[in-house]
Amino acid sequence: MSFSFGSTGSAMGPRSVMQSFGRDSAGQAIDPRILMRLLAFLKPHKARMFAALLLMLISSAFALTSPYLIKIAIDENIAGNDTVGLFYTTLLMAVVFVALYVTTSLQQYLLSWIGLRVLTSLRARLFAHLQALSVSYHNSHIVGVTISRVISDVSVINDLLSSGVATIIGDTVVLAGIVAVMLSLDISLALATFAVLPLMLLATWIFSRRARVAFRQTRQRVAAVVGGLAEDISGIRVIQAFAREGVSSDRFEEVNRANRDANIDAMSLSFIFLPTVDFLGVLATATVLWLGGIAVARGELTLGTVVAFLAYVTRFFQPIQDLSQIYTTMQSAMAGGERVLELLDTKPLIYDEAAAVDMPRITGKVEFRQVGFAYQLDRKILRDINLIIEPGQTVALVGPTGAGKTTLASLVARLYDVAEGAVLVDGYDVRMLTQRSLRRQMGLVPQDPFLFTGTVADNIRFSSPRATMAAVENAARAANAHAFISALPEGYATKILEGGVNMSQGQRQLICIARAILADPRILILDEATASVDTLTEMLIQDALQKLLADRTAIVIAHRLATIRKADLICVMANGQIVERGSHSELIARGGLYADLSLRQ
């Protein structure tokens, strides 16, 4: 188990993100590996991409025809007083403009479509990957920061993949053509023009060295903004209860300002870069003028050649300027891409072994064999746990807070992997089973009763989406939730608001119990499932559960000892160890920790 906060620099809490500047890998310009991997997302759309490129070339051809047609109209038709010819030429112009419209529209639509498609599938992939990552990953990553990766980093990549790639290819083709023409016109002037290219490369190199860091920072900072905002929203009730609105807004403003400054910094870099490229273009023009002018003076060149050449120099720098514009987009996309790929590359700590088998129907024997566990390497939470739970038994875990009860229970569902020893269900080591087949036969009521937005019925049905309404109601009855749910204005169709806030804490627990019961689990884990439920209701639930648990294994955690008196076996935990075990009366008789706890109630 390696639990680490921020092994991945950019994924820490909003405050910590602020401190992780300059995780710079030698300021490499454009990491070709990242670029190639990003481009690979375009692969499924090769044909469309090709079509879009073709359309782009065709539409540029159309765009180039129209000045030529105007020239014909003026030089030939008008000069020749040829009204009929003029009519046809203008007609042709109109046709060309319509054709230009059609090709441009189609090309734009294709490119946007591809971009959106890539975006959508990338988000789907990220989401699926997040599902595969283990609980410990999610424990150490701020929700808002992850959201920012899936929502905004991905859309930055899209800018590059959709229009960027097409423009790059299109411009490169145009550039190649112009270079060829220039070389054929006059080699020495052409070479003089290209002389600024090394300067341009130098500028690009300097720019990208610094841009990499700057743009990476913009992505990190915006993630910090999302993370901070999301956290403050989820803690807004505490913030208001403590009248700390001012402090939290100030803190947010700090993160927000840092984001603004990072953006201004990054953009200032490109505002140096782009005009520099522009200037170098004029420098090339000036060189041509100067050299050409002198050559003309010496009679080595005709004026016409110089004029034509000048026109091409301007044409030559247009695509270069476009490209450098895209180069800045690319920097941003690389920074976003890096973060997206980093997430995709994170290996789940818990995964199905190649040889993993599906768990057959569980009979319910659970065995902890010399189990040791730690969330963080340097802090053992469980030590030497040996425990055998026979099928159908109800085992209670009690003990002081932080003793490791929740931890022990979550090992059965393999939410974490043990560090030492093994957890066996029906004799199978849980690491040798597919997670799905194991967990599908378990029901967990967590200590913190989480409800999803959606209806009450949706929430109960979460554990088995295809359950009928009758089954849902039965589960609710067993959890003693039916009565209060029916009393709600819209009954089972009542919408649960975010965080389950429109249910009382006890009601949330009842719904969670119903959800676990509906899963028809072979092993039921109740982690303080009724801690916020009044004792009368709890009694009723216990009666219902007793019938239900007749042939199922149950692990029950509770502080109210009344809840677990009837358990077949009670394990008292302290400091990550089982210190006492036995039935209620045995433990009372022994006069140890359990008797002590029980006396206090």
Add this chain to the structure above:
Amino acid sequence: MECLRPYWRTTLAAYLALLAINAVALTIPQFIRWIVDSGIARQDTDLISRSVLGLLLLALLKSVFTYFQGCWTETASQNVACDLRNAIHRQLARLSFSWHDRSETGQILTRAIQDVERIRFVTGRAFLRIIDGLVLVIGSSVLLLLINPLLALLAMATMPLLAWRAMSLGRRLRPMSLVIQKQLGKLTARLEQNLRGVRIVKAFAQEDAEIARFARANRRWFSLSALTARLQAFTAPQIDMIANFSTVIVIGYGGYLVTCNQLTTGELVAFATYLGQLTVPVRRMGNIVPAVALAMTSGTRIFEILDTLSEVTDAPDARPLPPVKGKVIFEDVVFGYVHNHRILQGVSFAVRPGQIVALLGTTGSGKSTIINLIPRFYDPTAGRILIDEHDIRKVTLASLREQIGTVLQETTLFATTIRENILFGRPGAGEEAMLAAARAAQADDFIREMPQGYDTLIGERGVTLSGGQKQRVAIARTLLRDPRILILDDATASVDTATERQIQIALEHLMAGRTCFVIAQRLSTLRKADMILILEHGQLVAQGTHAELMKSSGLYAELYHQQERAGGL
């Protein structure tokens, strides 16, 4: 556009720089032509060298202006975005619990991030471009009218068509982009819910169902966006095409005029050139109109949040609440979270300063609801609540909440160090006070056992602590405030009985003389109470001390005996 006001200086400077850039940009080609005509053609190498240097200077000037213009525009627009986000945060902090109950984090995040970004994009570029374009359009139109009014009018005949297309594009885009942004919000909300509930998703092995659900929202976002992309791809170039048609008209009709000798070729060429200039800004409209349309919907969405009035605010004549003694009176309080669904129906009771009040009742009977009304998380529908004779609606929220310490039933900690979490209760508090609060909450021991002690970072919402540890940190946080009125809503539900007992002992010292509201399921907590309120379906069915209630309330006696039987009190 109001938002730009604080940055008018930068914006103006950026605009002036833009004008300068335009001027230089227009001069450079003229200058080159002049060099060719008068330098190269006349083979004057001296002039060539000097003018080439001049050209470079001009270019340098342009680059410098471009740099400043870019930086200034960016600064202004980034500031607008920053201000909007700050405003959203401040507004969120102000909005009442009931608003937050109804809102979804995903939706708010989309507005604060994506929608603000769209507005920023427009304030940065489009706004300048529009002004710039207007100047160009008016200038060129005047020139055109001067050269040939009839031809000019004909050429500009396409303008209304153009305006109509542009407007209709904007009009159609707005509702669509509203739907898309909403859908993006839904997508974000789905993701957010999934991440928050990841333990449940895993425990029930429902990853596939979640993926399918996300895919549905994702696909819907895609098809909506693709629809808009189509609208945009097929309408925006139309604007271009219409602008081009005026060139066709000018060449066709103008050419005809030339053949009729009513116009010279030179005039026609000049006309075509100016027309070309006129169509440049018009063409840009094809890009700007959609951007502005999107920004306007985004603006609507943002101002929806900013313009919401909080349901719980300071009254206009609110005065700060003086230090309270702790008398709390409920007078016939009626309350419902939603319309026509009453939760509390006429609750009245009076608490003397320093009393410990316990609330007891079945799940959902309204215990938390009652205590939620004391710090004005919600306002009662009818009736009043008085603290020391002050109606709490007549005092300022800050002064009221400053004197009340609440441990909410659901523990929320922040993703920072334990120390900062406790200090959240009173940021200026010293180390000693902080340690004392932690000790009273029985949190000191376990915190010291952690590798980094008080500096241990905890996960979001405290996920890396056990349930009881979270609750104890939350109690410490509240105790540090040293409140006049303490509210503990099931604050020790996840704490073992031995620890709970110790917390109670510590509290007895700390809270001596202060009013205390306690909600707890364990009756052992209740015996110490000076007054016990028993709730059933939002009504107060009995009140009194333990001894009184044992005699008078059947429900209480039953509860008591049942717990006694089960646990051995």
